[in-house]
Amino acid sequence: MSSPASRSRSMRAADTDRIQVAQLLTDAAASGTIGVSEYESRLARAYAAQTCDELDRLSADLPGAITRGRSGTCRPAPSSTLLAILSGYERRGRWNVPKRLTTFALWGGGVVDLRYADFTAHDVEIRIYTIMGGQTILVPPEVNVDLRGVSVMGSFDHSIEGEGAPGAPCVRISGFALWGSVTVKRKKRKAA
Template sequence: MSSPAPRDALSRADNTDRIQVAQLLTDAAAQGRLDLNEYESRLARAYSAKTYHELDRLASDLPGIATTPRGACRALPKSLVLGILSSFERRGRWNVPRKLTLIALWGNGVVDLRYADFTSSEVEIKAYSIMGIQSILAPPEINVVVEGTKLMGNIEDAASGSGASGAPVVTVRCFALWGGIHIKRKKRRPLAIPAD
């Protein structure tokens, strides 16, 4: 998946290969080729796949998807998102960097990871809410670790725990001062199919 060169189907796949197949499956779901249940089932199997053979089988019945070369999947290094006296949103299909810093200062924000493409198997999110509120929504299959400090604020952790074996691990480090940070798991809704 990470290289168009021939390979042994029984060779061990790596995290980059699993992430790339997850992105291909998301493409197929967005095009209406997979319904929500099939998409989530294949996504969990992609993250836990050990060999190229297992990964290839997940997309073999998706013509045009499995054969589209995407090149190597490179992790985005880091990103900063600010909501100062304003708000921010990251929803829909977007690339999650390896490190993401969220700052809500007298503002609010929403980061929705349910339809996002992960570019790394380990993601660190630093969330700071100072008199602001943030929500981080995680899909069922990812692994979530929440750590935090609050001073007259609130950190609501309804997401910590294991997801699918081999799925990305998202560590959320929180700081809330007179503000709130809410991390929760939320199921996906069926993707809207674009009209022609």
């Protein structure tokens, strides 16, 4: 007969469980406990994990690790808007990615860098609007991307190299560019 603890570890992992382990791994990488290559490897396995036991094995040796018996709550960050009017914006480093993000650039530009960010939802929607400017979105190797956008006398990038990892967050990017550009690039994290 299996014990309650062994049954809970063999429970199927929820998206919230995977997001919590991803955040724990990000903390470990930021503090130097694990290196970038180990972080990316563990992160891909965390997003692909099917059970809580798999997630526990990936994070058991890290400070702050907990054994999951049930899915924790993980609330998405509030929707946000980034504006660049005759100016620019940058969203880089460690930050919480909301479920919905809107960006707007008028005669300006901006960069949304998701490589070091914490995803608070499995499915993220980014609406991006550019008029006579340019915006760039940088995504890490494991994230899945769905691009849909239009351009008039400008460009809206519809190609991104590489595939994301199974179970990793999916970023859906839509919007338009008028006399401007929207570029999406898959880019690796830099070693510390």
